[in-house]
Amino acid sequence: MPLLPDNPFTSLTLIAAPAVLTNASSVLALGTSNRFARAIGRARALAAILEKETVSRDPLTIMRVHHLNRAEKRSLLLLYALRLFYLALGSFAAAALTSLLGATAASSSHRFIFRLTLDAAAVTGFVGVGGLVSGCSLLVAETRLAVMSVSEEAQFVRERFKDYLTASEKAGEPG
Numbered sequence: 001m002p003l004l005p006d007n008p009f010t011s012l013t014l015i016a017a018p019a020v021l022t023n024a025s026s027v028l029a030l031g032t033s034n035r036f037a038r039a040i041g042r043a044r045a046l047a048a049i050l051e052k053e054t055v056s057r058d059p060l061t062i063m064r065v066h067h068l069n070r071a072e073k074r075s076l077l078l079l080y081a082l083r084l085f086y087l088a089l090g091s092f093a094a095a096a097l098t099s100l101l102g103a104t105a106a107s108s109s110h111r112f113i114f115r116l117t118l119d120a121a122a123v124t125g126f127v128g129v130g131g132l133v134s135g136c137s138l139l140v141a142e143t144r145l146a147v148m149s150v151s152e153e154a155q156f157v158r159e160r161f162k163d164y165l166t167a168s169e170k171a172g173e174p175g
Helices: 008-052 059-106 111-160
Strands: none
Touching: 008 059, 008 111, 059 111
């Protein structure tokens, strides 16, 4: 049996695909870490403002309490997404390593080791893809919450200053 497969791109693909997905997981983890830090910062800022406020039925206070609750949910979603991206990162690294071992075992007479590495690479690859997909869906949910807060704040400000808006701004046209 030859040392290399007939098509050298076979081994390269087995190793490169998890490597590319590892990079994608790393980029998503980094971006999610930044989003997580911003959500935590927003929650702390809201909590500090709310600690100073004395009027409990003020519409602005009520909105801030809603936003604090939303910031907490956002933080939790981002934490779960980070965990999934780290799982994906580790899974793709494991898939790359087991693919390399499998490529080596493919040219040997150890069929059991080859089959074991093939199965391990497939399982870890699927776990990694599942982590990426699940983490990305959590990012979509977190983004939705962030947009809800921004829209709510914008609506509040528009209502508060509606007398100062020009006719075109009231119609929603750009200035």
